[in-house]
Amino acid sequence: MSVALPTLSAMAENENPDQPDTPSETARTPRRSTLRSLLRLWPYAREVRWRIAGATAAALVASGSVLLVPLVLRRIVDGPIAHHDLGALWPLAGLLLLLGLIEAGLFGVRRVIVARPLARVESAMRGDLYAKLQRLPVSFHDRWPSGQLLSRATSDMFTMRLFLAFPLVFLIVNSMVFLIGSVMMFLLDWRLGLITLLPAAPLMVLTRHFESRYSRAARRAQDQNGDLATVIEESVLGIRILKAFGRHRTMAERFRQQTRELRGTELHKADMLANLWAVIVGLPEFALGCALAVGAVRVADDQLTVGTLVAFLSIALALRWPVESLGWLLAYANEAATATDRFFEVMDEPEKPELPSERHSALSAPARSWAQEADKGIRFSGVRFRYPDAPAGTPDLLCGIDLHIRHGETMALVGATGSGKTTLTALLPRLYEATGGSITLDGRDIRDIPRQRLRELVSVAFEEPTLFSASVRENVLMGAPDAGPEQLDAALDTAQAGFVHKLPAGVETQVGEQGLSLSGGQRQRLALARAVVGEPGFLVLDDPLSALDVHTEALVEQALRQVLGGTTALVVAHRPSTVLLADRVAVLDEGRIAAVGTHQELLRTSAVYRELMTGEAAPALEGSPAR
Numbered sequence: 001m002s003v004a005l006p007t008l009s010a011m012a013e014n015e016n017p018d019q020p021d022t023p024s025e026t027a028r029t030p031r032r033s034t035l036r037s038l039l040r041l042w043p044y045a046r047e048v049r050w051r052i053a054g055a056t057a058a059a060l061v062a063s064g065s066v067l068l069v070p071l072v073l074r075r076i077v078d079g080p081i082a083h084h085d086l087g088a089l090w091p092l093a094g095l096l097l098l099l100g101l102i103e104a105g106l107f108g109v110r111r112v113i114v115a116r117p118l119a120r121v122e123s124a125m126r127g128d129l130y131a132k133l134q135r136l137p138v139s140f141h142d143r144w145p146s147g148q149l150l151s152r153a154t155s156d157m158f159t160m161r162l163f164l165a166f167p168l169v170f171l172i173v174n175s176m177v178f179l180i181g182s183v184m185m186f187l188l189d190w191r192l193g194l195i196t197l198l199p200a201a202p203l204m205v206l207t208r209h210f211e212s213r214y215s216r217a218a219r220r221a222q223d224q225n226g227d228l229a230t231v232i233e234e235s236v237l238g239i240r241i242l243k244a245f246g247r248h249r250t251m252a253e254r255f256r257q258q259t260r261e262l263r264g265t266e267l268h269k270a271d272m273l274a275n276l277w278a279v280i281v282g283l284p285e286f287a288l289g290c291a292l293a294v295g296a297v298r299v300a301d302d303q304l305t306v307g308t309l310v311a312f313l314s315i316a317l318a319l320r321w322p323v324e325s326l327g328w329l330l331a332y333a334n335e336a337a338t339a340t341d342r343f344f345e346v347m348d349e350p351e352k353p354e355l356p357s358e359r360h361s362a363l364s365a366p367a368r369s370w371a372q373e374a375d376k377g378i379r380f381s382g383v384r385f386r387y388p389d390a391p392a393g394t395p396d397l398l399c400g401i402d403l404h405i406r407h408g409e410t411m412a413l414v415g416a417t418g419s420g421k422t423t424l425t426a427l428l429p430r431l432y433e434a435t436g437g438s439i440t441l442d443g444r445d446i447r448d449i450p451r452q453r454l455r456e457l458v459s460v461a462f463e464e465p466t467l468f469s470a471s472v473r474e475n476v477l478m479g480a481p482d483a484g485p486e487q488l489d490a491a492l493d494t495a496q497a498g499f500v501h502k503l504p505a506g507v508e509t510q511v512g513e514q515g516l517s518l519s520g521g522q523r524q525r526l527a528l529a530r531a532v533v534g535e536p537g538f539l540v541l542d543d544p545l546s547a548l549d550v551h552t553e554a555l556v557e558q559a560l561r562q563v564l565g566g567t568t569a570l571v572v573a574h575r576p577s578t579v580l581l582a583d584r585v586a587v588l589d590e591g592r593i594a595a596v597g598t599h600q601e602l603l604r605t606s607a608v609y610r611e612l613m614t615g616e617a618a619p620a621l622e623g624s625p626a627r
């Protein structure tokens with residue numbers, strides 16, 4: 001569990017320039033302009049551009065009909081009311097009713113036009129994000145907390161969709177309505193128009209200032225949301241450990257602390273919005289009051305008709321919503337821009353090229369062809385590796401691995417805990433890229449083999465067996481989607497996983513997070529079945545028997561011997577019983593292969609090996625060659 005890791009939002013405050021390319025770094029980069037961020041949504045919005053344009057047109061006509069109401073009012077006040085002519089009143093009243101109906105109808109139409117297509121846009125974006133997450137290398141997932149990815153795939157998506165459906169349309173419509181209304185006010189009486197529009201200049205300065213401050217707070221809140229999702233996920237997945245160690249109160253306190261921080265940020269946002277709102281509402285009201293006073297004097301002096309003053313005030317009142325809504329529309333646009341930035345931070349992450357690199361493509365065809373006999377098997381040549389986030393100045397974890405696993409051979413890999421055994425095995429299916437040297441399979445550099453093909457050739461069972469929320473059959477056949485029932489049964493037999501036939505629905509029983517909970521040993525056996533079901537050419541097993549009882553271990557070993565006989569395998573081993581499955585053993589020590597030989601040879605010649613296997617420290621007897 002990574003509960004001790006700093007949260008993303010906390011990291012975002014950290015200004016350490018030596019940090020590698022982490023989410024915190026992207027969060028620290030200076031904010032792009034809101035508009036530029038939002039424009040990145042165009043490739044997705046493009047598909048629904050005509051729908052959005054239609055919704056904008058409907059909302060514009062609806063709002064326009066509101067602006068016509070004051071003109072009709074003027075006709076009513078200066079006409080039928082001033083002349084006590086009731087007969088002339090009815091058609092105008094009917095017109096008012098019609099305008100009201102048009103407004104209500106068109107606002108309804110706007111909603112219908114965009115709702116469905118935007119749900120499609122959201123789902124397309126989510127699909128792209130998911131596919132991207134699948135393609136990104138494991139080192140990316142090591143760096144990014146899962147809650148941050150989860151919040152990008154859920155709440156950020158929702159924010160972006162809502163922005164396209166509502167704030168985007170109304171930012172356009174309300175701005176146009178404001179412009180048209182302002183022109184109408186000027187045409188009715190330019191003096192009153194000037195007084196009413198005087199606050200526009202200070203309001204523009206204020207909203208600009210608000211925008212930059214609000215976007216920082218919006219970013220912090222969204223990152224804190226992601227951190228919160230990480231804590232919830234870890235607490236749920238690790239609930240047994242938390243309870244067993246009595247740490248649930250500590251975790252709950254940590255959660256409360258993060259919730260308080262998020263609440264603080266949200267309140268800060270609300271304060272900023274409230275202050276902006278007070279000015280946005282207060283200033284125009286004050287200006288309108290002044291215009292009313294001046295207008296009343298002008299009516300008394302017969303310089304203005306009552307109808308014109310009523311129409312003017314009605315327009316000013318109709319413009320209240322477009323002006324008042326500006327605050328939260330801008331706030332929402334900011335949130336959407338932040339959500340877009342967060343979405344593209346993941347989408348912009350570089351993926352490792354799928355095709356062979358230029359260096360390898362440039363090799364002559366014979367050099368790339370499958371190997372001669374001596375090269376067959378797995379060969380590590382001068383392989384170096386360090387994790388991208390390893391502290392600067394620390395030596396490479398693997399610093400020149402030379403090892404040849406002959407065709408059809410099973411090689412056990414032993415070494416002290418933390419010596420890099422799992423890391424070395426992860427280089428073979430290219431879960432991580434070696435930072436130096438080369439690895440070949442039957443003489444062919446693994447970088448020359450398309451990843452998909454490489455992962456068909458190399459099958460892996462990790463120490464921590466992960467099962468998905470799916471049936472036993474689906475979990476096992478992940479290792480060979482085309483395999484039939486016979487192969488499934490054979491793999492289950494090999495892994496001594498016959499217990500599945502006693503499950504409520506046999507191999508169709510749902511297991512994993514949302515299914516039946518299995519014991520550690522049962523999970524490990526299913527993971528083993530998954531690794532062997534495709535009868536892979538190369539097999540990597542990371543301590544595959546660690547969670548089995550002695551009896552089951554003996555049975556699995558027996559069956560594994562058959563599988564290992566037909567493949568080239570690298571098996572990480574901690575115990576003599578696992579080592580005995582192998583033809584030879586390689587000892588990993590201080591980033592290098594310190595010795596290679598059979599179990600008996602190494603017991604005689606390698607002090608490191610003897611210490612690892614028996615726990616006895618003995619005088620150094622190193623001397624076995626590394627190949």
Ligand SMILES: Nc1ncnc2c1ncn2[C@@H]1O[C@H](COP(=O)(O)OP(=O)(O)OP(=O)(O)O)[C@@H](O)[C@H]1O
Nearest residue numbers: 142387390397415416417418419420421422423424
């Ligand atoms: N994703 C990672 N990012 C950075 N460092 C890592 C990462 N995974 C492992 N390490 C570090 O690399 C070193 C080797 O880890 P690895 O899991 O390969 O060791 P191991 O020999 O398999 O250990 P064990 O026998 O305990 O399973 C450890 O110091 C570990 O902390």
